[in-house]
Amino acid sequence: MDTVITDPASVVVERSRLLPRSGIGVQGPYLIIAAPGNPEIRLDARLLDRIELIGRRPGGALVLASLAAAGFFAGAFALIPGGIFTCAGMAYLAHERFSEARRRSRSRDLLLTLGDLPVALHVDDEPEMVKRVADGLAPYTRQAPITRPDVYEDAKRRLEGQSQGRTDASVRREIDGTLTVGAEVVQVVGDRLCIGVAEFPIESVREYALRGANLPLPGNRSLQAALGLLIVAAEERARQGEDAESLAQRIREYEAWTGRTAGR
Numbered sequence: 001m002d003t004v005i006t007d008p009a010s011v012v013v014e015r016s017r018l019l020p021r022s023g024i025g026v027q028g029p030y031l032i033i034a035a036p037g038n039p040e041i042r043l044d045a046r047l048l049d050r051i052e053l054i055g056r057r058p059g060g061a062l063v064l065a066s067l068a069a070a071g072f073f074a075g076a077f078a079l080i081p082g083g084i085f086t087c088a089g090m091a092y093l094a095h096e097r098f099s100e101a102r103r104r105s106r107s108r109d110l111l112l113t114l115g116d117l118p119v120a121l122h123v124d125d126e127p128e129m130v131k132r133v134a135d136g137l138a139p140y141t142r143q144a145p146i147t148r149p150d151v152y153e154d155a156k157r158r159l160e161g162q163s164q165g166r167t168d169a170s171v172r173r174e175i176d177g178t179l180t181v182g183a184e185v186v187q188v189v190g191d192r193l194c195i196g197v198a199e200f201p202i203e204s205v206r207e208y209a210l211r212g213a214n215l216p217l218p219g220n221r222s223l224q225a226a227l228g229l230l231i232v233a234a235e236e237r238a239r240q241g242e243d244a245e246s247l248a249q250r251i252r253e254y255e256a257w258t259g260r261t262a263g264r
Helices: 059-076 083-106 127-140 149-164 168-175 202-210 225-240 244-258
Strands: 024-027 030-033 041-044 050-055 108-114 117-123 179-181 184-189 192-195 198-201 214-217 221-224
Touching: 024 127, 041 225, 050 127, 108 127, 108 225, 117 225, 149 244, 168 225, 179 225, 184 225, 192 202, 192 214, 192 225, 198 202, 198 214, 202 214, 202 225, 214 225, 221 225
Parallel strands: none
Antiparallel strands: 024 030, 030 041, 041 179, 050 108, 108 117, 179 184, 184 192, 192 198, 214 221
16 A cells, blocks of 8 residues: 655644644644744744754843832832822833733743854743744754754755755755745745745845844735745855765764664
8 A cells, every 4th residue: 555645844734733822833844833814934944053942031121120110119109290190100111011021031932043143933832832842843953963864864965965066956956945935935036035926135134134023925924034034044055065074974973873874
């Protein structure tokens, strides 16, 4: 009986398998981002050097909360004019900032790193749930020890590609489909980032990313600009060639661990 192997990138992930607040999840090597009202975004973790779980520092919110609390007490003791109104405003600000500090202490970000480019993806779910996402994707990243046969085969393919030199066609094959928005592939064409019919000058994408903004897409859709910038960085790396010695070392370590050889 024949077994049909389905491309994981073509399978729609059920909402129940995603984290409840942020709508992110894992499917094989893909990070899934399915925010309400936006098409499903898929990012191939094999594109990344690392993926880590980091906390958000509550320091700034705590400082503002403390200042607001001080203002509340000053108003309560009529040390500043309009005490009752100032007191009410400061009390609300203190409560809101303390709540934000508590939320930050519980929340986590996924840090996606490609070369010198770090992209923080905020995930408003319980840290344990977010950690499972990071742990599920980390083995596919380029700096993790190889522990899976599919990652091993992918690493060998990339190493062979380095020895044969890079062409525009080989670079395109390496990057094509690693980031999609719905059915649309995010790709670099000349000096522009293209997402379906939408095109953005790469310099504009960098500016959007520095501001932490989204790229506006037709149909009231959007894509975090920093995610698009990952594709730009990935193409630049593919053209320059990756660290072949590091890649070869990871392959040798996997072969020694499993007892297999490159020819088997």
